[in-house]
Amino acid sequence: MSGGSDTKELKALQAALAAEHAAVYGYGVVGGRIGEKRRAEARTAYDAHRARRDALTRRVRDLGGTPVPAAAGYALPFPVPDSGAAVRFATELEERVAGVYSDLVRATVGEQRRSAAGALREAAVRAVRWSGESVAFPGLAERAATASPSPAPTA
Template sequence: MSTSRPTPSGPATPEVKALRDALDAEHAAVYGYGVAGGRLTGAARTQARTALDTHRARRDAIGRLIADRGAIAPAAAPAYTIPFPVDTPADATRLAVFLEEGVALHLGALVAAAGAPLREDAANWLRESAVWAVRWRGASTPFPGLPEAGASGTPTAGGRT
């Protein structure tokens, strides 16, 4: 999912930019988990609901952090582009991995841009997204939050339709 909207007004420090990008990724994750949850059942649906609640809480916290810095937080788009059809539980699981990887990339950038104590919060959020990705994928990656070497593109959350 990619973003195409203008940046809201307010201070444009690297930390605020990284917070806005992370917030946009969280907005997309909330939307995407709504899509994924519609194709899951049983324990997987419960897991998706818990992940959705986690992303909502993180989205709200990041929005407050942006406002605390005197900046304007980007609002959620009315809809986001889903990168592939989600017709089966396997597709929904793949979407959940995609969402967590996209959020982790933005949280990794926030860790790099943030000062203390926000850096610690961002690192904890990054860890949480990495754990969610492992739960969905069934395996870990060497460096969650960093793009893979030689990757042709990086999945990002946050695009509008």
């Protein structure tokens, strides 16, 4: 890869890593509010995002970058006082992650693109499972609807 491609890929990897940090944090909130019937689903999603976060951290380092750190806390897009709100929040987390992975798909080639496409697919499937609804092009509609790829960090 040329230097420009590496820079583009690194920037997209850092954005995906930031989104995964936010998703891990967000699933901590979801897990604390979700009803018992969906708690295992939340735990599985949490574990998947941790694994993706760790893989992205390694990839950023492999490219010579310093992985973006997790924020100490994240502002939630809306209050999450109960199980219904937790389901809506989990859906939003997955939609935002899918959007960031769509950017990573565009910025990579070969095995890295396949991996990013797999992460996009997984996030889109989880969003559908949480919401019960699907979109034609996961990761793209969400990019138009949200300006930021993850909940905003708090100070």
